[in-house]
Amino acid sequence: MKGVYRLPTVRRHLLNRSNIGVYVLLAVILSLFLFPVYWLVSVSLQTNDDLFQFPPQWVPFKLTMQSYxxxxxxxxxxxxxxxxxxxxxxxxxxxxxxxxxxxxxxxxxxxxxxxxxxxxxxxxxxxxxxxxxxxxxxxxxxxxxxxxxxxxxxxxxxxxxxxxxxxxxxxxxxxxxxxxxxxxxxxxxxxxxxxxxxxxxxxxxxxxxxxxxxxxxxxxxxxxxxxxxxxxxxxxxxxxxxxxxxxxxxxxxxxxxxxxxxxxxxxxxxxxxxxxxxxxxxxxxxxx
Amino acid sequence: MSIKWSRTLKNQAFGMLLVAPATLLLSVTILIPLARSISTSFRGASLLSAEQPFIGLANYKALLSGQEFYHALSITLRYVACTVGIEIVLGLVSALLLNSRIRFRAFFRSILLIPWAIPTLVAALVFLLIYQADYGVLNGLLIQSGLTEKKLNVLNDLNLALYGIMGVAIWRQTPLAAVMTLAGLQGVPRDWYEAATIDGASKLKTFLYITLPALKPVLANVTLLMVVANFQMFTLFYALTGGGPADATQSLAIYTYETAFQAYDLGKGSAIGVIWMLLLLLIAVPLNRVAHRSMS
Known part of the structure; x- marks a missing residue:
């Protein structure tokens, strides 16, 4: 990216209060956007028997490449x-x-x-x-x-x-x-x-x-x-x-x-x- | 910054020669099909018969006197307004966050853009899994967190299905809106902010009177891109609900497609397409004017 301009106001604000809030918000947004990708890959690595259960496994415990x-x-x-x-x-x-x-x-x-x-x-x-x-x-x-x-x-x-x-x-x-x-x-x-x-x-x-x-x-x-x-x-x-x-x-x-x-x-x-x-x-x- | 060579005939001819392949290709693939679609809309045309008698405005009259067209139009407008509105706001928020003083900005931007590189049909498939009523992870989240007691069947629910589709569109398109807005933010001259700081403007005022006006062309451009993409969205509607349940997600794209290619009524299908195109142009032309007004 060629533009190097940032917002001085935001920068000062962040220096004053520390920018933890920005990181937390970013983390929330990024995980919302990345979760479906994670979920797709996770489903592809499990057997259907392990998938058809409720509540679902948030972290798969048995991985297999069978479907691939x-x-x-x-x-x-x-x-x-x-x-x-x-x-x-x-x-x-x-x-x-x-x-x-x-x-x-x-x-x-x-x-x-x-x-x-x-x-x-x-x-x-x-x-x-x-x-x-x-x-x-x-x-x-x-x-x-x-x-x-x-x-x-x-x-x-x-x-x-x-x-x-x-x-x-x-x-x-x-x-x-x-x-x-x-x-x-x-x-x-x-x-x-x-x-x-x-x-x-x-x-x-x-x-x-x-x-x-x-x-x-x-x-x-x-x-x-x-x-x-x-x-x-x-x-x-x-x-x-x-x-x-x-x-x-x-x-x-x-x-x-x-x-x-x-x-x-x-x-x-x-x-x-x-x-x-x-x-x-x-x-x-x-x-x- | 284009240079002005002497306007000899030779230069003119060479310029025309350069754009000739593009003009030819777009004429064959856009202008001619478009002309055929418009002509078909005045005919009694079917995929099943070779004859296409001229019937004047009959297709249009039939459409505008029935209910289905207005239903599809209202679904489409609701879908476009909500989806694009949320995308612009969420994109702006993400862009402001990414533009603040943080480390690994390029890395964050890269991974945020990932959903946009995923084919639309794959996006639909992912959310079919997520929304699935019996074992889907959305219901897992809602029930485990105690937000709902009963499992939701998002895509089969008359009131929820359209929102379900919006969610997928927002997921796939917002990252693009965010990255384009970020590029716009980085192009705002820094001394504008310095001037505002010297004048003692508050952060809110700086945002409202400097950032937002400076972003206007970019935001108009993003809006235009998203309106055009969503106004014609077909893949998500087709793959997620197929227009159902009970026509609750019957958008103009689905209605046109079904009329032309499933009911084989090419004439009526073309007429829907033509009205729909005029509406899109009515929205897009003013947006385009704002977007392409020079930034400097």
Whole structure:
């Protein structure tokens, strides 16, 4: 984080009375937000026999990896996983390429209709997905895209692209144009200037867009539920909903283990790269 | 800080070339489907038949003269208002706490953000386990602490189900609101506070007259993000209650989806979607204006 400003008033207040109160409040808030995560992992590590009792065990006494074994041996689950990875990777790559170009275009050039385009990109976030879905469904059915992973890739890109473009534009606005002007004098073409001068400086922006797009694609449920029909085309969220959610009454541990496994790669990615994400969210949203 | 190159035709053309892929992609995936949805809303269209005769405003008339649409609208508005309101307040409180003089701020921020990285469907699954009536941990807490005598069946209770869904949304989305608000707090110029301290302003006054106004664009932006996300929330409603019990959580998203894809009435489904979209734009456009007014 670049901002180092703090509130002097709050600081004095804390020095005066000691900031135990702040830590206690923070601890309460953090434990409220983290408890569900703890609970999910805890359920996934127990047998169903140990789970179906009341009052529940706050701290599990017998741990087993049995449910994870079941999940990783389930052919369906592995298919969902593979499909989600393909859709997320494809849509992220597409979003990055397109938003780098558009972000650069909107940041550096004024042309007829550029303001209108900006408004279009911004407002396209606001069209409800379910409304789009009806048109998308009939359109894809005409184009024979229904029941393909490409359809899901395009749909996820739609969701992520507007915000990605705004993030990229903001990052590029923050890079001084003199370097490119100098390059231009040297005779480098504009595309080369973009690739060799602007892109290396935009790395944090690219990272932010990457994580954001990946999260959005991985999170999709509605499109995956409607645009594909076959079980072997399902992605994780609809797949989990159709298989494990149905079994939820009898197999809690299995459902929880599947949920943890489905989330793990996201959490790893997120914990390592979240610095960029925070920067990007602030950049894409707040400033013009 | 964009540079002003000479506005030659070549520059204009290059700029247009750069935005062309994005424009094309968004046209194919948003503009065309949207136009099709709007056109479908004036037709008697079904997933089961190929013919789509033009029927004018009949779909809209049927919707607006019945009760279901208003019911779904009121559920959605209640859900959005409560959820976003709590998220903004809780996010602001968390951000103020994180912005005070504490150690390990970056670490706290990291772990607070974890719920946001969890897919919405997984969040729903976690709370299905937590809310579960017979062996769920919520009932464990309520009964062991003596707050209630009887086990609650949150998601099957006419009066509680909507709050149950709100809880999941608040859990997953507040961390994002908090982190964005924190970034906004850290961007408030420090001399503003110094000036206030010199003038002898109280802490409450400093908060009300300096912090809050300075945060206005950020808060508007967070509100916008959360309103848009929740107005169209589908996953949580579908996975937690499916609109039930007895339509108590029948939101616009669920109502549209059911009408179009389960009752196969694409025309009526589109009409709901179109009215719903207009409402969302009506709320979002003014918020957007506040959010993107320059901060300096």
């Amino acid at each position: 074994k079941g999940v990783l041996l389930s052919a369906n689950f592995l298919t969902f996983y593979k499909n989600t990875a393909i859709v997320a990777a494809g849509s992220t790559a597409l979003s990055i390429a397109v938003s780098i170009l558009a972000g650069y275009g909107l940041s550096r050039f004024r042309f007829r209709g550029s303001h209108l385009l900006l408004v279009f990109f911004l407002s396209s976030q606001m069209f409800p997905a379910v409304t789009l879905l009806i048109g998308l469904y009939t359109l894809y059915s005409k184009l024979h895209l229904l029941n393909t992973l490409l359809a899901l890739m395009l749909a996820a890109t739609t969701t992520a692209l507007p915000f990605s473009i705004m993030m990229m534009k903001t990052f590029m606005d923050g890079i001084a144009g003199e370097l490119e002007e100098a390059a231009e004098v040297d005779g480098a073409t504009r595309l080369k200037a973009l690739i060799h001068i602007v892109l290396p400086l935009t790395k944090p922006g690219i990272m932010a867009v990457t994580i954001y797009c990946f999260l959005v694609a991985w999170d999709d449920f509605l499109f995956g539920m409607t645009l594909v029909r076959d079980l072997n085309m399902r992605t994780l969220s609809p797949g989990l909903s159709l298989t494990f959610l149905g079994e939820l009454s009898t197999n809690w541990s299995g459902a929880a283990a599947a949920a943890v496994t489905a989330t793990a790669p996201l959490l790893v990615l997120f914990l390592f790269l979240q610095r960029y994400m925070v920067e990007g969210l602030t950049a894409g949203g707040v400033k013009e």
